[in-house]
Structure formats: structure tokens, C-alpha cells
Amino acid sequence: MKLEANELRELLEITQRTEEREMNCEESLAWMARLAEAQLAGVEVGEELRMARQHLTVCGECAEEYRALLAAIES
């Protein structure tokens, strides 16, 4: 299967954001609500929330869900 140029670009970017220890989707979901509230309140986040946020930079599906959560609780 051939990767298109735009797909290689995306892979290059998420590879650079990859960390040795990362939360998986399930672990990230457990922190998503707290992270969204902290973001809307402009509150600094601790290590676990930082890891949850890092997960969102390498997982498109979770990032999509996080944006939807922000939209749901902002209004």
C-alpha cells in the first residue's frame, strides 16, 4: 500500500510528537473531561493532564472527540 505525500507528512509530524510513554485512547478518555474544564478555565495542568493532552496530538480520533466535547460544554 502506497502512502501519499500528505500522509507521509502527517506521519512525520506525529512521529516527531511521539513520546516514550504515552496514554492510550482509553486512558486519555478518563482525563478528557478534566482537561476540557481546565482548558476552558485557563488553568495550568499537571503531569497526567499533560500526558492526556499529548495523546491528543498523536491521535486524530481522540482529538476530534475532544473538540466536540469543548463545543458541547462551552455553550
Next chain:
Amino acid sequence: MAQWTNEEWLSRLAAESGEREEAVAELVRMLEAGLRRALAGRPEAVSMTEDFAHDAAMAVLGRLDTFRGESLFRTWALSIAIRVAFDELRKKRWKDRSLSEWVESGAGRGEGEREIGRGEAIDVLRRAVEERLTAKQREAIELELKGVPQVELAVRLGISRNALYKLTHDARRALKSVLSEAGVDGETVGWAFGRTV
């Protein structure tokens, strides 16, 4: 809409029959309202929102013992509801399409650049994908990049979603190591694509 505290939600959802039934009905109403906001701009989801809310309420009830009280109950429940709804929408988009149709149509991705400059970083990465990943890692990474939903990809590979994440995380770590050995770092990537990563 009820404005209950976290403690009120938990106690009502754990109460005896009558009060619990009312609390579950309120939970469904709250999730449906939240999902309508979360799914705004997705007309294909409108007719399914009520069903999503019912399914999501069951998912929330099944996870009540994992709620740590570090956010509003409403926000926590909505985060689960959104996972349920989006997974269903992704499955629906995937259904009835062969893998080749999906990949060729680009249905899983937004409109992206079709061509970029072939810098050294891209060449290193392309070779690393071909030569340094296992067949399973390569399949997972490639299909994920082509937008195949994780829930479907896990089924295709016969592994759990968490195992799929570990598979792709290991692949990304391996690729990052190759890039690092080749002297490609975040600065190089930023330079290659005109912005800082």
C-alpha cells in the same frame, strides 16, 4: 434540565427503583442535549442523536465506578457519550465499503495537500516505514493514516483497541528513532514544511 451536583447524580443513579429510573431518564436527556451541541454541523447524525444518547447512558452507567469526581459529572458523562457517538458514526461511514474503495476515495480524510516537496526527512521516513516496521505495524500505520476507523482497524487486525494503540505507538517510536539517527528532528520538520512543530 436538572442542575445536580456530582454527589446528587451518583446517589440518584444508585438509588432504589423509582428515583433511579428518573435519574436515568434525566441522564439520557442531558446527554442528548450535549450530543446535539457536540454533533452540530454533522447533519448525518441528527436522526441518530436520541439513539446515541440511550446507548451512551448505558455506557456511562457501566463506568460509574470509574468516575473520580475530578470534573463535573456532566462533562465526564458527555466525554463518554461523545466516544460512543463518534465510534458509531465512524462505523456507519465504514459499513458497506470495501477497504480498497475507502482508501481510493480518501473518505476517511479531509482534504489535504496531495503533493509536497520530497525532502530528505520524507525519504528517510518512507524507507523506514518499508524497512524497519513489522508487517503488522506497517499495515496499522498505513490504514490509520488513510482514515480507517480505529474500531474497525482493531477488528481487522484481531486485536483490542488498546493493543492497536500499543502497536502503532511502538511503530512511531521505531520511526522516531530512525529519524533521530538520520539527524531529522522537530526543527528539521518545521523547516521542511515551513512551520515549527
